[in-house]
Amino acid sequence: MGKDIENFGVVIRRIWHRNEWFYSVVDVVGVLADSGNPRQYWSNLKKRIKDEGFNEAMTQLEPLRLKSTDGKLRETDCASRETVLRLIQSIPSPKAEPFKLWLAKVGNERYSELEYPELALKRVRDNYRRKGYSDEWIEQRVRADMVRNELTDEWKFRGAQGTQFAILTDLINDGTFEMTVQVHKNYKALPERANLRDHMSPIELALISLGEATAVTLHRDRDSMGFNALKQDTEEAGQAAGEARKTIEKKLGRPAVSRENYLRQPENPERRQLSFFDEDEGK
Template identity: 60%
Template sequence: MAQGKELSLFNGITIRRIWHKGEWYYSIVDIVAALTQNEKPSIYWSKVKKRARAEGFAEGIEPLKLKSADGKLRETDTANRETILRLIQSVPSPNAEPFRIWLAQVGEERFQEIEDPSLMLERMRQHYRKLNYPEEWIEQRIRNDIVRNDLTDEWRERGAKEGVQFAVLTNEIHEGTFEVSIQAHKTYKLLPSKTNLRDHMTVLELALLSLGEATAITLHQDRDTQGFEGLKKDSREAGTAAGRARKEIEQSVGHPVVSNQNFLKQQRRPLGQLSMFEEEEDV
């Protein structure tokens, strides 16, 4: 599975995190906000950081790119569970002990999913069932996510950089498949710009996108493609191939595959945050 950037919640506060070096790394500023309820957690953290340096455990802090409130990836101080537990001792808070328990729980969930990926898939099913998505759609969405994760693993291993390069490659496949960019597709569906488009695709749209992405995987592997430009060429070819399939389907069914259908009504229900669905793919 892809080692994607994800979110979790502690007492209703979003904690950004990323799977890095085989373990979770958490946004320290988010944790400070959760522990202290401080309106300016970044300023509070800058003071605590000086103390961390003096106490000799600042080496466990790593700046990693996480998505900020404006949707852009920005370097953010992060730390693994061991370092976070040490930091908690430097932040007086009645939430310290509940946070330690929460930290153990969210870490254990990820390890369980690595050992048994079916657990993650079942969490996805339950998430979409709570939103009243049709069962046929849910299964197609899961298949799409599996292919997507395999594709981003290929990109990562073959030298593409997460962020802009991943977005460009994704859009190449998407535009070749549907003859419309991701942003234009969102506009047609009347979706907010930061919405995850895949959560509003029809079963047929998802299936064709999976075809394009699976084709890209095959091209990358058959050609042993390395580097962004080569991956971009493969992605364009894969999208074109899926686009040919779309045109044949449209001739058979007698109407365009690209649909203005969305699932915004389902998503208005307040639900607990589920990780894995937050990462935007488009440029």
């Protein structure tokens, strides 16, 4: 989950990683150092920290992919709140104390969401609303995500591992739409890292949810364990959703799968950006 925060007059990028927020160090430096070239300042600071023998903080940095000003994802030095607090000590700045308070605030917001899931749902709805999605579409998307989460929990419990999640996901999508996830994205002319479900129509969301809910039911009814059993259930669930799609298409007189994506076809004039990457890399 990634997020951009406007604070202290600049954007501070952050991403939810390993159960805590990680912050772009260059952005933090840009706030505290008031430097015209934060990247160069950070490069010099890294060398100074190393020369002074304080390497522990440096080992805690992680290169994570964040969205750059050109819209592309690039590896960026990121640090947890604890590591950022250590780095702050190396940057003389009158903004240090307010920045520490801000770190505490955003951390507490996330932990509150973990304790009270309804806060997370509100955040999701608010972010989609800001991007111009209709309330009807948002509710459909939220319900679809809840079904998806329930299914992945079942897969974990029943022994799916690693790339098996992607294989099972493809089976349901292919059975439902006669398209793998990648083909479906290509059909909609989406960028590689776009979230397919953020560009599905309400009918597409309903159909994929039907397939996934059917898979959950089959897994539980059969007490399926292990990849092969899950694969069989998933194929059958996709086929069932595919039959429903064909019935709907006969009634509509047109394909249920739309080429439209919300990059090119906004629901209202206020839509500016439609990738959900900035908030949540949904499933």
